[in-house]
Each structure stands twice: as C-alpha cells, then as structure tokens.
Amino acid sequence: MSTTDFTPALSRSALRYRKLRDRTIELLLLAAALVAVFTTLAIVAILLIESSAFFEHVSIVDFLTDTMWTPLFADAHYGILPLVAGTLTTTMVALIVAVPLGTLIAIYLSEFAPHRIRETVKPILELLGAVPTVVYGYFALTMVTPALQWLMPDLPGFNMLSAGLVIGLMIVPYVSSLSEDAMRAVPRYMREGSYAMGATRLQTALRVVVPGAFSGLAAAFILGISRAVGETMVVAIAAGMQPNLTFDPREPAATITAYIVQVSLGDLPHGSIGYQSIFAAGLVLMFLTLIFNVVGFSLTRRFREAY
Amino acid sequence: MSVNPAMAPFLDPNSVKRGLSRRKVLDKVFVIIGLTVMLACLAILAVLFIDLIKDGSERFTWDFFTNFASRRAERAGILAAWVGTTLIMVVTAICAVPVGVAAAIYLEEYAPKNWFTAIIEINVTNLAGVPSIVYGLLALGLFVYEFDLGQSIAAAGLTLALLILPIVIVATRESIRSVPKAIREAAYGLGATRWEVTKDHVLPYSTGGILTGMILGLSRAIGETAPIITIGALSFIAFLPESPFTSEFPFISFGWLNDPFTAMPIQMFNWVSRPDPAFQANAAAAGAILLGMTLMMNAVAIWIRYRFRKKINW
Numbered sequence: 001m002s003t004t005d006f007t008p009a010l011s012r013s014a015l016r017y018r019k020l021r022d023r024t025i026e027l028l029l030l031a032a033a034l035v036a037v038f039t040t041l042a043i044v045a046i047l048l049i050e051s052s053a054f055f056e057h058v059s060i061v062d063f064l065t066d067t068m069w070t071p072l073f074a075d076a077h078y079g080i081l082p083l084v085a086g087t088l089t090t091t092m093v094a095l096i097v098a099v100p101l102g103t104l105i106a107i108y109l110s111e112f113a114p115h116r117i118r119e120t121v122k123p124i125l126e127l128l129g130a131v132p133t134v135v136y137g138y139f140a141l142t143m144v145t146p147a148l149q150w151l152m153p154d155l156p157g158f159n160m161l162s163a164g165l166v167i168g169l170m171i172v173p174y175v176s177s178l179s180e181d182a183m184r185a186v187p188r189y190m191r192e193g194s195y196a197m198g199a200t201r202l203q204t205a206l207r208v209v210v211p212g213a214f215s216g217l218a219a220a221f222i223l224g225i226s227r228a229v230g231e232t233m234v235v236a237i238a239a240g241m242q243p244n245l246t247f248d249p250r251e252p253a254a255t256i257t258a259y260i261v262q263v264s265l266g267d268l269p270h271g272s273i274g275y276q277s278i279f280a281a282g283l284v285l286m287f288l289t290l291i292f293n294v295v296g297f298s299l300t301r302r303f304r305e306a307y
Numbered sequence: 308m309s310v311n312p313a314m315a316p317f318l319d320p321n322s323v324k325r326g327l328s329r330r331k332v333l334d335k336v337f338v339i340i341g342l343t344v345m346l347a348c349l350a351i352l353a354v355l356f357i358d359l360i361k362d363g364s365e366r367f368t369w370d371f372f373t374n375f376a377s378r379r380a381e382r383a384g385i386l387a388a389w390v391g392t393t394l395i396m397v398v399t400a401i402c403a404v405p406v407g408v409a410a411a412i413y414l415e416e417y418a419p420k421n422w423f424t425a426i427i428e429i430n431v432t433n434l435a436g437v438p439s440i441v442y443g444l445l446a447l448g449l450f451v452y453e454f455d456l457g458q459s460i461a462a463a464g465l466t467l468a469l470l471i472l473p474i475v476i477v478a479t480r481e482s483i484r485s486v487p488k489a490i491r492e493a494a495y496g497l498g499a500t501r502w503e504v505t506k507d508h509v510l511p512y513s514t515g516g517i518l519t520g521m522i523l524g525l526s527r528a529i530g531e532t533a534p535i536i537t538i539g540a541l542s543f544i545a546f547l548p549e550s551p552f553t554s555e556f557p558f559i560s561f562g563w564l565n566d567p568f569t570a571m572p573i574q575m576f577n578w579v580s581r582p583d584p585a586f587q588a589n590a591a592a593a594g595a596i597l598l599g600m601t602l603m604m605n606a607v608a609i610w611i612r613y614r615f616r617k618k619i620n621w
Contacts, residue, residue, distance in 0.1 A: 018500055019500075021500075021502065022500045022501055022502045025502045026413075026417050026501075026502075028409065029409045029410070029412050029413035029417060030413055030417070031409075032405075032406045032407075032409030032410040032413060033409070033410040033413040033414055033418070033427050034427070035406050035410065035472065036410060036427060036430045036431045036434055036472065036473070036476070037426065037427055037430050039430075039434060039445075039469050039472070040430050040433065040434060042445055042449055043437065043441060043442075043444075043445045046444065046445050046448035046449055047441075047444065047445075049448075050448055101344060101348060104340070104341055104344050104345075105341065105344060105345045105348065107341065108337075108338070108341025108342060108344075108345060109341075109345070112337070112338050112341055113341075113342075121345065121349075123609060124349065126605075127602060127605050127606075128352060130523070130526050130527065130530070130601050130602070130604075130605050131530070131598060131601065131602075132529070132530025132531070132532070132572055132594075132597055132598070132601060133530065133532065133533075134530065134532045134572045134575050134576050134579070134594070134597075135359065135530070135575075135594045135597065135598055137576070137579060138359065138575070138579050138590055138591065138594050139355045139359070141579060142362070142579075142587055142591075143355060143358060169348070169351065169352065172348055173348075198327075200330045200331060200333070200334045201334050202330070202333055202334045202337045203330065205337075223436065226436050226438070229438065230437075230438020230439065230440065230441070231438075232438070232439070232440045232532070232533035233532045233533060233572075233576065236533075236576075237576065237579050237580060257438070257440050257533065260440055260443070260444070260533075260537060261440070261533060261536050261537070264443070264447075264536050264537045264538075264539060265536065267539075270452055278444065278537075279444055279448070282440070282441055282444040285438060285440070285441065286437070286438075286441060289436065289437070289438060293433075293436065
C-alpha cells in the first residue's frame with residue numbers, strides 16, 4: 001500500500017476555475033442586491049429633478065401657502081395644501097376605524113382565541129391583504145356611499161368619509177395581522193408571571209402583553225398609516241377629484257394620489273407644468289410617508305422592550 | 308399589629324371574591340366583544356364580496372372574455388385587459404424573480420456584516436413601504452421617457468417588477484434562513500464552494516418558500532392599478548398586442564413588448580368611474596374575476612408552503 005501516488009481529485013486549473021466562477025457569481029448576486037439601492041436612488045433623483053423644474057415656475061412659498069390647487073386651469077394656482085388636507089382627512093378617518101378594530105382583533109386572536117380559530121382566521125387576514133385596492137374602491141362608491149347616504153341624506157356622491165371608512169376596513173386585516181405577530185413575540189414567561197400574581201387574561205393582555213409589544217404595535221400602525229396615506233384607487237374612485245381645502249370628511253376632496261391619477265388619465269405633454277406638478281405632488285407624498293416613518297421609528301426605539 | 312387601612316379590602320375574603328368575579332366577568336365580556344368585532348369585520352367584507360359577485364353575475368358570459376371594450380355596456384368585454392395583464396405578468400415575473408432571488412441569496416449567504424450590507428437591507432425594507440403610485444412616477448420619468456420605452460407593456464412589466472422586488476427578496480430570505488446551518492457545514496466539510504453549497508443544498512430546500520414569495524408578489528402586481536395608470540395605460544383599446552407566437556421561424560416575436568396596453572384593474576377602474584349604471588355591472592364582473600385571480604394565486608401559494616413544509620423533516 002503506497003501513499004505516494006496520491007493525485008488530487010481536482011487539478012490546479014480546475015480549482016482556479018472554481019474560485020473564479022465563485023467570485024463571478026458573487027459579483028452577479030451583489031449586482032442584483034444593488035438593484036434595491038439603485039431603485040431608491042432613482043426614485044429620489046426623478047422626484048427631485050422633475051420637481052426642481054416645477055419649482056422654477058412656482059415659488060416654494062406659494063406652493064406651501066396658497067390655498068388653491070388648480071394647475072390645469074387658465075388661472076393656475078399651485079398651493080399643495082388642499083391635496084394635503086384631503087390626504088390627511090381620509091387617513092384620519094381610516095385610522096379611526098383601523099387602529100381600535102385592528103388592535104382589538106389582534107388582542108383577541110393572540111391572547112384569547114382558541115387555537116382552531118386563530119389558525120383559521122390568520123390566513124384569511126393575510127388573504128384579505130391581497131385584495132386589489134381598485135375592488136375596494138368599487139365597494140366604497142357603489143355600496144358604502146349609498147349606505148351612508150341613507151343615514152345622512154345630504155351626503156354628496158363623492159365624499160372622503162366613505163373612502164376613509166373603506167380604507168380603514170381595508171387595512172384592518174393588515175394591522176391586526178402585524179399586531180398579532182408582535183404580541184405573540186412577547187415571551188410566555190411574562191404572561192405566566194402575571195397569571196401567577198392572580199391576574200386574569202384580560203389584565204395580562206392589557207397590562208403585560210400590550211406594553212411589552214408596544215414597539216411592534218407602533219410599527220404595525222405606522223405601516224397602516226403609510227398604506228392609508230399612499231392609497232390611491234379608493235380615493236380616486238370614491239372621494240372625487242376636486243381639490244378642496246377642508247378637513248370635513250363629508251365633503252368631496254382630492255388627495256395627493258388622486259391628483260396624480262387624474263393628471264395621468266389625461267394626456268399631458270412631457271415637460272409641461274402639469275406633468276411636472278405630479279412629481280412635486282409625489283415628492284410631498286414621499287415626504288409625508290417619511291415623516292410618519294421617522295416618528296414611528298423613534299417611538300419604536302423609545303418603547304422597545306428587550307427580553 | 309395594626310393593618311394599613313388601604314390594604315383592608317385585600318384581607319377581607321368577601322371583597323377579594325367580589326373583585327375576582329368582577330374581573331372574570333370582564334374577561335368574558337372582552338372575549339365576546341373581541342369575537343364579535345372580528346366576525347363583524349369579516350362579515351362586512353364577506354357581504355361586500357358577495358355583492359360584487361352578484362352585481363357582476365349577469366356579465367359572466369363567454370362574450371365578456373372575448374369582446375373588446377365598447378361604448379355599449381352589454382357588448383363590452385375584457386379581452387384586451389386580460390391579455391394585457393397576462394403579458395405584463397410574464398415580463399414582471401421574468402424580471403423580478405431572478406433579481407429578487409439573487410439579491411436574497413447575496414444578503415443571506417454572501418454579504419459580510421458591515422455598513423454596506425446594512426444600507427442594502429435598509430433599502431429593501433424602505434422600498435416595501437414606498438406608496439405604489441411613487442413607483443408609477445419613477446417609471447414615468449425613467450422607463451417611459453428616459454429609457455424611451457414609451458407607454459408599453461415592457462415599461463409596465465418593469466414597473467411592477469420593481470414594485471414586487473422587496474416582496475420576493477423578503478420571502479426568499481426567510482426561506483433560505485430556515486435551512487439549518489448543519490446542512491451548509493456538512494457541504495463545506497466535503498469541500499464544496501460557497502456557490503456549490505447554495506446551488507446544490509440551500510436552494511433546493513428553500514424552493515417552496517421562493518415559489519410562495521414569487522406567487523404572492525405576482526398576486527400583488529396583478530391588482531396594482533395606480534402605477535400603471537401613471538405610466539399611461541390606455542383604458543380603451545380595441546386591438547391586441549402583437550402575438551408572441553409567429554408562424555415563421557423563430558416562432559417567437561417580442562414585438563408585443565412595445566405595444567400599448569390595458570390591464571384588468573385599469574379596465575375595472577375605467578368602468579367604475581362611468582356614471583352609467585350599466586357599466587357598474589361590467590366593473591363588478593371584472594372586479595370579481597380579478598379577485599378570483601388574486602385569491603387563487605394566494606391559495607396556490609399557501610398550498611405550496613404547506614406541501615413543502617410537510618415534506619421536509621430536518
């Protein structure tokens with residue numbers, strides 16, 4: 001038995017080939033991962049470039065203080081406030097629906113529901129999150145608005161109330177599913193400690209689990225808010241397309257997103273001021289989303305409980 | 308020994324009992340409220356969906372699938388819309404899945420732990436939170452005008468691909484992460500390179516999760532309306548894009564990539580926004596079909612996840 005005629009399974013050049021192949025593949029994979037970075041950069045760049053062209057015609061002061069938004073009229077005004085008011089109003093209505101309902105359902109599912117119910121309802125909630133928003137828009141216009149008009153006879157056919165309510169209903173599954181995940185992540189021994197002190201399930205849920213999961217709950221609400229702010233089709237269909245500076249949800253008003261859709265439906269020439277105005281509107285939308293996210297992030301940081 | 312008067316109720320057995328039964332009642336009340344609210348929410352949504360299907364039911368005919376849009380509601384159909392949606396989905400899947408899976412592999416298997424990787428990760432998370440209409444604006448500026456793709460199927464497919472990229476990445480990462488370390492180490496121990504470990508061991512085990520993520524992403528893309536309105540989808544199209552299959556060699560053509568298009572959600576939006584109630588039935592029918600498509604895709608995704616989870620025993 002000799003050990004001297006040992007030949008390696010792979011020749012030197014085969015090894016070198018393997019190394020080279022691995023290196024190439026790694027670079028390709030890195031390039032794919034960088035697509036995400038480039039997308040973000042491209043979004044910021046496009047919004048800033050087109051908006052800066054817009055702000056060559058319109059002063060920022062007018063943009064932020066004028067109370068009329070009529071870029072497509074002969075007497076053009078470029079005040080973003082009416083669109084922001086519309087966006088905030090529909091978002092508020094949606095949150096008034098979604099936050100209490102979503103939290104309640106999450107607490108029930110996480111702390112009280114029998115295993116069978118939870119395992120049935122969770123997939124349904126996830127399924128509901130996939131329903132196209134244009135379908136919810138149809139609900140708002142053809143079912144919820146008539147129902148509201150039966151309650152409030154002088155409600156106009158387009159109104160922010162109906163759109164906001166439907167957005168709220170739409171994000172309830174989303175918020176409750178995320179909140180439930182957050183509450184389930186609170187360790188079991190904390191609940192058991194609380195039970196051992198004689199607390200009931202409700203007391204444990206409200207005083208131990210909810211505070212413990214607060215950062216996760218805040219994150220869920222923030223994601224809900226982002227969806228409500230950026231929601232487009234429901235408001236474009238049910239809230240009307242007229243910019244209207246009001247915080248009264250019973251009135252029709254355009255949101256930022258609805259305005260972008262309205263302009264896109266027409267055929268505005270590339271480079272015109274109307275074309276540039278949707279990018280300025282988009283910039284404001286991104287800014288609003290950013291503000292909510294920053295606030296949410298700092299809340300999450302402040303109330304994070306480490307186990 | 309004197310007793311602190313504030314503690315008195317806790318030492319009186321009767322008052323303790325009363326407090327306990329009150330707390331237990333509250334507990335029960337909350338269970339009832341929670342269950343009622345949850346069922347009420349689900350019931351409202353169920354009623355809305357049933358109403359949608361009922362409103363659209365009179366339009367579920369063969370003609371509805373084979374007719375183009377028309378000025379007359381009874382003769383209008385969704386031919387251009389479903390063909391458009393199918394072609395867009397093909398482009399979206401071809402672009403988003405390889406890039407998304409590759410990015411996920413990089414982040415899970417290759418990426419060193421440093422600030423650069425952190426930036427990529429933060430980017431992926433943030434992109435998932437960007438409103439979809441902003442993707443539309445990006446596509447309008449970049450794909451339609453900068454790359455000069457025009458208001459075409461290619462531009463729409465690329466837009467939706469960017470939109471679902473985070474979904475594909477996150478789902479793939481989760482399923483890659485669930486492959487135990489021991490599998491990788493065993494392969495490294497036999498002298499496999501990193502790519503060999505990934506390709507021959509990690510990826511086969513995570514196929515289920517990757518497929519699920521891909522289908523969930525596409526089911527999101529199929530219903531997205533806002534971004535493709537923004538890039539300029541037409542809502543009235545009475546012709547089909549160029550056929551992808553030709554009778555002459557090489558039998559496949561890519562001319563359709565440059566054609567204008569409409570899609571299911573666009574068609575539905577167009578019908579919803581008409582005042583004529585006859586078109587509302589069309590909108591409901593299109594909505595029901597769209598809903599059926601998304602729910603079916605999700606059901607398939609859930610089924611795949613279940614199948615693969617059952618098959619693998621670590």
